[in-house]
Amino acid sequence: MYKQQFVIIGLGVFGETIATELTRMGHDVLGIDTDEVKVDRLAERITHAVIGDVTDESVLDELNVGDYDVGVVAIGRNIEAAILATMQLRDRGVKKVWAKALTNQHHRILKRLGATRVIGPEFxxxxxxxxxxxxxxxxxxxxxxxxxxxxxxxxxxxxxxxxxxxxxxxxxxxxxxxxxxxxxxxxxxxxxxxxxxxxxxxxxxxxxxxxxxxxxxx
Missing domain, CATH: 3.30.70.1450 (Regulator of K+ conductance, C-terminal domain)
Structure with a gap:
């Protein structure tokens, strides 16, 4: 298995689990969240953890997310931020974008935006x-x-x-x-x-x- 680069946006329980498991498997993982506490908690457990608001397009540009193989949008309750993050990852050429959906309508929007896979956590x-x-x-x-x-x-x-x-x-x-x-x-x-x-x-x-x-x- 070759080493891949993953960017995880949203470091709640769902995003944290994905980030730590992928790191444990030997991949490079960049975790992004607006919550300093969540970022600090993961700072020593994944490759990179940074504080950032992905609704600000310059943040993703500064982090060169377009160079990553896979993007995972694991944002919790902010549907608008999740939609913007998915759009921005696709716009920057990330080939695979997985996104977490909170509702059926959210699921449809994310698919139309080009998410490679839409995840319903309960499913x-x-x-x-x-x-x-x-x-x-x-x-x-x-x-x-x-x-x-x-x-x-x-x-x-x-x-x-x-x-x-x-x-x-x-x-x-x-x-x-x-x-x-x-x-x-x-x-x-x-x-x-x-x-x-x-x-x-x-x-x-x-x-x-x-x-x-x-x-x-x-």
Missing amino acids: EMGAHVAQELHYPMVNNYIGLGEEEFIVELIVSDNLDGCQMDALIEKADAEVELVLLKQGKTTSTNPSSDVTLHKGNQVVLVGQLDELRKFADHL
């Missing part, structure tokens, strides 16, 4: 819960767009002592191992022939169908 949480119920070993996941996902799995009893490459071969799935956490030791891009042990955290990336094939053989 997303429902989908997340459904995934966890269907695949109990799935600890967390995030969609990258175009049916590609990053999935975190917890190694169960029946996988203790298995080699990752053997599991992938058995499932005949095209998935990539990008991170392995064993106790307090975290390895990025580990060898695929690594031996797994109960409780290890495994992070994979791949197309949804391929990840399902892999999960179905665990």
